[in-house]
Amino acid sequence: MSSLATEPAAPPASVSSPPRPRRRRRLPTVPWLLLSASILILGVLTGYPVVRMLVMSFQEYERAQVMGMPAEWVGFDNYTAILTDSAFWAVLGRSILFMLVAVVLTMVLGTLIALLMMRLGKGLRLLVSVGLLLAWSMPPLSSTTIWGWIFDTQYGLVNNLLTRFTGERWFGHSWLLDPLGFFTILTFIIVWGAIPFVAFTMYAGLSQIPGEVLEAAQLDGAGAFARFRLVMLPYVRTIVTVLVVLSMIWDLKVFPQVYALQDIGGDRQKTNTIGVYIYQMGMGQGHFGTASAIAFVFVAIMLLLSIYYVRRTMKEEEL
Amino acid sequence: MSTTRVAVRRSPARRAKDAGWGLVAVLVFCLFVFPVYWMLNTSFLPNNRIRGEEISFFPTPDVFTLDNYRSAMFSQERAPFGPAVLNSLSATFLTLLVCLVVGFVASIALTRFSFKGRRTFLVLILVIQMIPGEAMIISLFRIIDGWALINTIFGLSLVYVAGVLPFTIWTLRGFVAGVPKELEQAAMIDGCSPAGAFWRVTFPLLAPGLVATGIFAFINAWNEFIMALVIMQRPETMTLTLWLRTFLMVTQATNWGAVMAAAVLVAIPAVIFFLIVQGRMSGGLVAGAVKG
Numbered sequence: 001m002s003s004l005a006t007e008p009a010a011p012p013a014s015v016s017s018p019p020r021p022r023r024r025r026r027l028p029t030v031p032w033l034l035l036s037a038s039i040l041i042l043g044v045l046t047g048y049p050v051v052r053m054l055v056m057s058f059q060e061y062e063r064a065q066v067m068g069m070p071a072e073w074v075g076f077d078n079y080t081a082i083l084t085d086s087a088f089w090a091v092l093g094r095s096i097l098f099m100l101v102a103v104v105l106t107m108v109l110g111t112l113i114a115l116l117m118m119r120l121g122k123g124l125r126l127l128v129s130v131g132l133l134l135a136w137s138m139p140p141l142s143s144t145t146i147w148g149w150i151f152d153t154q155y156g157l158v159n160n161l162l163t164r165f166t167g168e169r170w171f172g173h174s175w176l177l178d179p180l181g182f183f184t185i186l187t188f189i190i191v192w193g194a195i196p197f198v199a200f201t202m203y204a205g206l207s208q209i210p211g212e213v214l215e216a217a218q219l220d221g222a223g224a225f226a227r228f229r230l231v232m233l234p235y236v237r238t239i240v241t242v243l244v245v246l247s248m249i250w251d252l253k254v255f256p257q258v259y260a261l262q263d264i265g266g267d268r269q270k271t272n273t274i275g276v277y278i279y280q281m282g283m284g285q286g287h288f289g290t291a292s293a294i295a296f297v298f299v300a301i302m303l304l305l306s307i308y309y310v311r312r313t314m315k316e317e318e319l
Numbered sequence: 320m321s322t323t324r325v326a327v328r329r330s331p332a333r334r335a336k337d338a339g340w341g342l343v344a345v346l347v348f349c350l351f352v353f354p355v356y357w358m359l360n361t362s363f364l365p366n367n368r369i370r371g372e373e374i375s376f377f378p379t380p381d382v383f384t385l386d387n388y389r390s391a392m393f394s395q396e397r398a399p400f401g402p403a404v405l406n407s408l409s410a411t412f413l414t415l416l417v418c419l420v421v422g423f424v425a426s427i428a429l430t431r432f433s434f435k436g437r438r439t440f441l442v443l444i445l446v447i448q449m450i451p452g453e454a455m456i457i458s459l460f461r462i463i464d465g466w467a468l469i470n471t472i473f474g475l476s477l478v479y480v481a482g483v484l485p486f487t488i489w490t491l492r493g494f495v496a497g498v499p500k501e502l503e504q505a506a507m508i509d510g511c512s513p514a515g516a517f518w519r520v521t522f523p524l525l526a527p528g529l530v531a532t533g534i535f536a537f538i539n540a541w542n543e544f545i546m547a548l549v550i551m552q553r554p555e556t557m558t559l560t561l562w563l564r565t566f567l568m569v570t571q572a573t574n575w576g577a578v579m580a581a582a583v584l585v586a587i588p589a590v591i592f593f594l595i596v597q598g599r600m601s602g603g604l605v606a607g608a609v610k611g
Contacts, residue, residue, distance in 0.1 A: 050455075259564075
């Protein structure tokens, strides 16, 4: 701990000379030693699995190989198999379509709520914040069960209210069985949980815009929409882009919500998204090789999507 | 509300507009809170109120019951609650501890030293965070299975650590960099060794950052579902999220009262911890991002 214990001669010297000018430039072994545990963990538990995934994607790897049969190299067979499989394209298209709808809804509604928060007094703003925080903090699985219950076939609130107000009997109507209904409920779950992050971040960004600028625009006769589009948006353009990229990534890999909704009562074949598809292909049906090929395609898509985010963060942090 | 003070100067039209926005605000609040309220409401209602064509909007004292919680926690038909709590807590705290220690040490290397490869390491950490865990389940399952660690807390924690560590390093690095080096240098002028200066000056200032990062790690591991689904395959090794899922799989009519009680039980720790650290969640993205 104390310098006296380690370097008896140091104190007098350091008093006279300025704080050890070049002594901090140590041998690079110290930082690497400090990083060694992280490198070990990430190497074994992230690096190796990626390599393993890549290797398996070029092998015939089924249940028999799990039992100990040697895995045979099959070249690009797994890749040609998935790329010519219409089921794979259906899953991919479905995932991307869902992602686009969810991202647009999240961004638009989140931004509107941020703009609303700018107009509110302290008290009401706190009220809105409390509501947002509560939704944000819900574990994904808990929120999925809640929405599942609200749309329940037999006694769900939605069917109950519809019966009351339309005069028709809605009890027994299953929302989840129809893929469109399934994805509507999934959108509710995801967007409800994702708006708070977007709203808070947009609010934090928008409230940093100098008030004079907005006032000047108003004096020049700019309406509310023109002020938003021509003044506010350029200020927060980078924030918007990052939020869009992050939302795209998060909504594309949605898993627990889909999986749990399928448990409650969805048609798995018609509602799989890419993450759940990988799980079923591998863990469910034992096609580990094919699943690895899909997983690798998935990783490639995600990394492509995140290039902008990574580059911007590097610039931001002055790496 | 503070508007009353200012309202004197405002025109009636303006006041009407403010009231309109206030109404929208209350509506937004209700929309976001409603599902949570509905979960709590259902969890305290008896079965005959849940499964009826009457809608009960509040568990009034004459119908209020804790039966759903009793059923969720002690029913013999489902996976046991106690072990699930214990499994979740063990995996979560093991993850948290390893991530904080390993991540903290790494963050010192990344902020207090300049060396070749530092930038590469940081970029790698950033890129690793973009690899979806959903894609890794197959190979991780094969690897953990190969080490005979399926159905063990240790195996699950290993996977969690790998998932949470990059984020921990990244966040802690920010916190450590936030403490000016000059403070340490001042301590060194006063006779501290470099290590002593770090422990006595910088470390105490990092406590809030360590707590916040630890809580993030906690929430991540606590809410985790996919890896647990792959690695914990026996009823007695389930974590709480897997336990909650078993409520949905029952083939006969779902007991929604018990499900909502279970959902509340899973959510409580996550919500409490989240509210403690929420202030730090959205700040990071904005700092310096507005074009000035």
